[in-house]
Amino acid sequence: MKPFQVSLSILAGLLASAPAFAQSEYSMGAGLRYVRMTEMDASGRQLVREHGWLPGVGLNATRRYQAWTFGLSGEIYGANLDYDGRLQNGVPFTTDTATTQGRIAAEVTRQLTENTALVGGLEYDGWRRHVLGRDGIAGVRENYSSWRLLAGAASSAWHTSSTDFRLKGLLVLAGPERLHAHFENQLYDDAVLNTKSAQGLRLDLTGYPRAFPRFSFGINVDWMRIRRSNDEVLRKDGLPTGTVTQPEHERSAIGFHAGYHF
Incomplete structure (x- = not known):
């Protein structure tokens, strides 16, 4: 977390040192997001599918000075998702996954024209999954974290008679995702894995x-x-019992949000 704390400190300093006539805006909001996560094996066959609706809340603060806008934002979404997967022996297994997804981001926007701007930022993403045990099958708790660079553009050129619209598109470049897995009932020792770097896209209207x-x-x-991790040794009471891998997986979401600005 140290690099992110440094970036927040720098941005906070910029906000505080901006001239008094700089414009500040704060907002809070709520949303509902349909999310889906799919894990695939090396041949592309689906191993796990999680899906469902997550409600959430968010906060945002921006400070504008001439053509520049500096912003900080945070959001958290959480609920249970449907889990459709398989056990190691191939038997289908369905349960629920208690899920929490959160982000903290720092963004800088440079206005190019009246309706067009460039956007760049740094984001920390945290994702917690608790695959609930059922029918004698032990559950597992997984905590994911990753750093992301954001780059894109925004346009406010679309207007109707009653509403002004702003469209923002971002390319998301994520560093390796770090996963900490805890197996319930001491089935295995805790495991730590790192996936490969990843790319994504994000649109907001x-x-x-x-x-x-x-x-x-x-x-x-x-x-x-997110590409597959390397194999790591799976241990029981410190002794090797096999290997564990975080499969290649895909995360997607479509969400609806509303906000209040003050």
């Missing part, structure tokens, strides 16, 4: 009603594919 200038609403789409 937000509307600002002219009749209600403090409110906004929108829809966003998020997609990322």
Whole structure:
């Protein structure tokens, strides 16, 4: 977390040192997101599919000075997802996964024209999965974390008679995802794995009603594919019992959000 804390400190300093006539805005909101996670084996065959709706909340703070806008944002979503997978012997296994997804991001926007801007940022993504045990099958808790670079553009050129819209598209470049796995009932020792780097795409369309200038609403789409990790030794009471791997997996979501600006 240290690099991210440093980046936040730098951004906070920029916000604090900006001239008094710089414009600040804060917002809070809520959303509902349909998420899907699919794990695949080396041949591309589906191993696990998790899917369902996650409610969440978010906060955002921005400070604008001339053509530059500096922002900090955070969000957290969580609920149970449907889990459809298989045991090691190939027998189908269905249960629920208690899921929490959170992000903290720092973004910088450079206005190029009245309606067009470039966007760059740094993001920390945290993802917790608790695959619940059932029918004598032990559960597993998995904590994922990764750093991401964000780069893209935003446009506010689309208007209707009642609403102004802003479209933002981002390329997401993620560093290796770090996974810490805890097996319940001491089935195995805890394991730590690192996936490969990953790429993703993100789109967000937000509307600002002219009749209600403090409110906004929108829809966003998020997609990322994370490559398979290397094999790691799986241990029981410190003794090797086999290997464990985080399969290649794909994360996608479509969400709806509403916010209040003050």
